[in-house]
Amino acid sequence: MAGKIGVGQDGLDARADFCRELARRAGAVALDGFARITPGAVRMKGPQDYLTETDAAVERLVREAIADAFPDDGFLGEETGGTIAHGTWVVDPIDGTANFARGLPHFCISIAFVRDGTTEIGAICNPVLDELHFARRGAGATRNDAPISVAPTRDLTTASVELGWSPRVPNARYLAAMSALLDLGMNVRRGASGALGLAFVADGRSDGYAEVHMNAWDCLAGLLLVEEAGGRAGPFLRHGSLADGGPVIAAAPGVADALAAATGLGFA
Numbered sequence: 001m002a003g004k005i006g007v008g009q010d011g012l013d014a015r016a017d018f019c020r021e022l023a024r025r026a027g028a029v030a031l032d033g034f035a036r037i038t039p040g041a042v043r044m045k046g047p048q049d050y051l052t053e054t055d056a057a058v059e060r061l062v063r064e065a066i067a068d069a070f071p072d073d074g075f076l077g078e079e080t081g082g083t084i085a086h087g088t089w090v091v092d093p094i095d096g097t098a099n100f101a102r103g104l105p106h107f108c109i110s111i112a113f114v115r116d117g118t119t120e121i122g123a124i125c126n127p128v129l130d131e132l133h134f135a136r137r138g139a140g141a142t143r144n145d146a147p148i149s150v151a152p153t154r155d156l157t158t159a160s161v162e163l164g165w166s167p168r169v170p171n172a173r174y175l176a177a178m179s180a181l182l183d184l185g186m187n188v189r190r191g192a193s194g195a196l197g198l199a200f201v202a203d204g205r206s207d208g209y210a211e212v213h214m215n216a217w218d219c220l221a222g223l224l225l226v227e228e229a230g231g232r233a234g235p236f237l238r239h240g241s242l243a244d245g246g247p248v249i250a251a252a253p254g255v256a257d258a259l260a261a262a263t264g265l266g267f268a
């Protein structure tokens, strides 16, 4: 077990290196589980809300590694909950679980470290594409250690954005936003992994992501990635919370105002 490392600058350095390596390790476990997925290994937590054995295995791996390395840190996981501390790890063991459960290779592991209400470190591992998106506040964003930046898109008729959906939001709200985006000439996708949707905004393969409600473990790493890659990200923890989630918007600068107006979500 590492010594009790505080959450000062040196402590963040240690946590950043640890987080990068842990995300990769968790990705390997997820990929192994994906190769062996069977219908029997899937349970439902609610309508359109899947739980697989791999969700549990990955969260257990991450939780135990953090407890061993940084025993005083808090931990909040999608599947096992947890406690919030001065420094808290916020983890989605499999984001894109509905895809994972049906054998669709579009999922990731999302790990964020939050200190006093500010996300300081974010990692999103996509084991299918062997991609690790990583960011530290103030130090930029990378994909497989190469710097990334948001897209230069300004013409909305060439823009491609993602609009997230879940049964937590009335369909009418989703359809109104979808209609407004299409009326602006944008291409609108939904990949069912909000973390990957945000990572793709950060590396310029998508121009924006919006969702009326997301949980903290789905979005905190991705929102930091977009900020550090030169994009605009809504103040998730000002309007939402670690415990209850909230609205999410993130975009390349040239698309941000139109995305906000069409979805009714804001950056202020």
Ligand code: LIP
Pocket (backbone or CB within 6 Å): 050, 078, 092, 094, 095, 096, 097, 098, 164, 165, 166, 167, 192, 193, 194, 195, 211, 214, 218
């Ligand atoms: C997913 C989110 C996504 C949302 C999906 C789902 P999960 O998280 O990342 O934003 O649109 O409905 O909630 O459940 O796959 O971890």
